Amino acid sequence: MIGLLTIKLLLAAFVLFMVMNFAGLHTWIERKQSALIQDRIGANRASIFGFRLMGLFHPLADAIKMFFKEDLIPKGADKTLHTLAPIFSMFFALVAFAAIPFGPPLEIGEQTIDLQVARIDVGLLYIFAMLSLGVYGVILAGFASRNNFAILGGLRATAQMISYEIALGIAVIGMIMVYGTMDLGTMVEKQGALIGGWLPGWGIFVQPVAFVIFVTAALAETKRAPFDLPEGESEIIGYFVEYSGMKFGMFLFTDFVETIMVACVATTLFFGGWQVPYLGPDGFHFPWGSEILVSNLVYVLLGISSFCFKVIVFCWVFMQIRWTLPRFRYDQLMTLGWKGLFPIAMANVIVTAIVLYMIGGTV
Amino acid sequence: MTRKVVRRPELTFWEKLYIPQILSGLKITSIHFFRNLFLHISHRLGMFRNRRAAVTYQYPEELRPLMSRYRSRHRLTLRDDGSPRCVGCMLCETVCPAKCITIVPDEHPDPNVEKFPVRFDIDLGICVYCGYCVEVCPEDAIRMDTGILDLASYTREGMRLDIHQLMDPELRQPVSDCNLDFPHQCTVTGEEMKGSWDLVNKNAEEETAGHE
Numbered sequence: 001m002i003g004l005l006t007i008k009l010l011l012a013a014f015v016l017f018m019v020m021n022f023a024g025l026h027t028w029i030e031r032k033q034s035a036l037i038q039d040r041i042g043a044n045r046a047s048i049f050g051f052r053l054m055g056l057f058h059p060l061a062d063a064i065k066m067f068f069k070e071d072l073i074p075k076g077a078d079k080t081l082h083t084l085a086p087i088f089s090m091f092f093a094l095v096a097f098a099a100i101p102f103g104p105p106l107e108i109g110e111q112t113i114d115l116q117v118a119r120i121d122v123g124l125l126y127i128f129a130m131l132s133l134g135v136y137g138v139i140l141a142g143f144a145s146r147n148n149f150a151i152l153g154g155l156r157a158t159a160q161m162i163s164y165e166i167a168l169g170i171a172v173i174g175m176i177m178v179y180g181t182m183d184l185g186t187m188v189e190k191q192g193a194l195i196g197g198w199l200p201g202w203g204i205f206v207q208p209v210a211f212v213i214f215v216t217a218a219l220a221e222t223k224r225a226p227f228d229l230p231e232g233e234s235e236i237i238g239y240f241v242e243y244s245g246m247k248f249g250m251f252l253f254t255d256f257v258e259t260i261m262v263a264c265v266a267t268t269l270f271f272g273g274w275q276v277p278y279l280g281p282d283g284f285h286f287p288w289g290s291e292i293l294v295s296n297l298v299y300v301l302l303g304i305s306s307f308c309f310k311v312i313v314f315c316w317v318f319m320q321i322r323w324t325l326p327r328f329r330y331d332q333l334m335t336l337g338w339k340g341l342f343p344i345a346m347a348n349v350i351v352t353a354i355v356l357y358m359i360g361g362t363v
Numbered sequence: 364m365t366r367k368v369v370r371r372p373e374l375t376f377w378e379k380l381y382i383p384q385i386l387s388g389l390k391i392t393s394i395h396f397f398r399n400l401f402l403h404i405s406h407r408l409g410m411f412r413n414r415r416a417a418v419t420y421q422y423p424e425e426l427r428p429l430m431s432r433y434r435s436r437h438r439l440t441l442r443d444d445g446s447p448r449c450v451g452c453m454l455c456e457t458v459c460p461a462k463c464i465t466i467v468p469d470e471h472p473d474p475n476v477e478k479f480p481v482r483f484d485i486d487l488g489i490c491v492y493c494g495y496c497v498e499v500c501p502e503d504a505i506r507m508d509t510g511i512l513d514l515a516s517y518t519r520e521g522m523r524l525d526i527h528q529l530m531d532p533e534l535r536q537p538v539s540d541c542n543l544d545f546p547h548q549c550t551v552t553g554e555e556m557k558g559s560w561d562l563v564n565k566n567a568e569e570e571t572a573g574h575e
Contacts, residue, residue: 036399037392041419212382324392325385336381 012117015097018308019260022315024059026256029315031055034323062249069245074146077242081144086243086250089137093257096130099123100264101185103274103304104281107296115274115304116185123184124176127265128169131221134258135161138223138230138239141251145242153238156330157230160220163334164227167341168217171210174345174352175269178206188273192280198287200277203270209348211270213341218262219318220337224255226325229333263314271310274303429510434494436511437485439529440504447530448504451478455496455505463490483529487514488522505529 032055035042044055073082103115120126135157142154179187193201204211220227231238240251267273278284279302283293294302328336378384402416420427429435439447451468467482496505509532516522528534 041417324388
């Protein structure tokens with residue numbers, strides 16, 4: 001028997017390994033996807049022994065370059081906070097992954113292992129708390145740099161986060177009402193039920209309005225175009241203007257990690273997490289009556305790959321949006337957040353409450 | 364003065380919703396994405412080679428097609444026997460607005476041909492690529508159709524082309540020994556290479572020395 005701690009450590013290592021690698025690959029995805037969208041080829045010159053592998057070595061080259069750059073801390077800046085800011089930023093983005101269930105329970109002998117680093121009863125709250133704390137690093141970077149542009153970027157980030165977190169939270173309240181729980185594992189399990197015998201009970205079919213609001217607000221949380229006002233590279237360079245080398249790289253990296261984070265949350269809440277349509281713990285049960293039975297291991301593997309597939313699709317969509325839409329003006333951003341998303345999210349909660357009262361209880 | 368009122372079109376409700384507009388934008392980018400992805404994969408498999416997936420030219424390996432009238436590096440055209448068609452009439456040197464052409468003509472051994480160039484030098488460092496020399500030449504002896512664009516050198520001297528390089532665009536300086544036969548006379552005057560930049564430099568040095 002393996003100890004619980006060992007299992008949890010292994011799971012954490014697995015999640016970190018996957019997330020960090022995928023985030024590193026995101027630089028490649030970003031370059032190549034934008035290139036495809038804009039009829040270009042994209043970075044493809046970095047090579048090892050003449051092998052280019054479609055530019056897959058560029059993230060590696062980037063990392064090497066970042067590590068060898070001079071690390072500057074401006075005169076008059078707060079050294080401690082200046083150093084801590086990227087660490088905070090990165091830390092909170094990574095820690096949030098602990099609550100994401102990425103696969104169905106795995107049975108090894110007598111033991112049942114939840115494929116989730118930490119099964120927290122208020123997992124959803126935990127994730128939102130960590131996402132909110134993520135902006136802490138950004139604000140610190142702005143304040144500690146002793147640069148007016150950096151402070152502007154930090155303030156913009158703060159205002160943006162606060163405005164959109166409200167919409168984000170209220171959008172999710174509808175989900176909590178429907179599923180009657182804040183535990184992400186239970187939420188995913190409940191999404192396995194079928195609506196009317198054929199439609200998977202995924203969050204997007206139950207709460208489509210909440211999904212749109214959630215994705216919009218979540219995009220704003222990641223601080224990437226069209227919501228990259230904290231960075232605003234053409235006006236103010238943003239909160240990381242005084243950063244260089246790998247510290248700067250960590251801020252960039254955090255953006256990618258947050259994108260993956262948001263994709264994971266969207267998958268978990270609205271696209272059934274690791275659920276495969278019509279797949280139960282013992283096999284497929286199709287609405288037309290046929291059945292394919294699978295073992296527990298196959299079930300788990302199918303679940304994990306389903307989760308990964310959905311996350312990758314979400315990342316693709318986010319990247320596509322990032323390369324389609326230009327940046328919002330600041331007043332437009334605030335208008336959208338306060339006059340657009342916030343009332344709609346509130347209306348969604350009220351309508352959900354009324355409907356739930358009429359049909360009596362949770363789904 | 365009249366005042367013109369510019370009426371900006373009001374956004375319709377449909378446009379204010381953002382979402383349909385965002386979707387139409389996503390449609391455009393997605394069409395490009397999937398079209399190019401499909402073409403790139405097809406190219407790897409050797410299909411649809413004639414349709415480009417990207418507008419990019421991978422420069423050092425892949426050169427852009429040039430227009431036929433494009434003015435690139437000069438060359439001197441040759442007769443059937445390999446000697447330059449140039450008759451040393453000096454028209455190109457005269458017309459050149461940048462004064463980058465230097466010709467030293469000599470009497471041709473063949474009585475049917477009046478003169479030939481002993482030296483024909485072009486300093487590409489000051490050439491403006493106007494093409495007048497090509498237009499003015501009565502013998503079609505100089506052309507700018509080599510298609511060579513990547514002219515770069517670490518020194519100003521490196522930009523000077525002598526008759527060897529002009530007759531054979533493949534050649535690069537320094538030209539170690541004269542490979543031209545009749546009527547070019549590289550080694551006529553003693554040990555000096557007549558018709559190469561070495562001589563010009565030496566003469567220039569002597570000239571400046573004389574002035575001093």
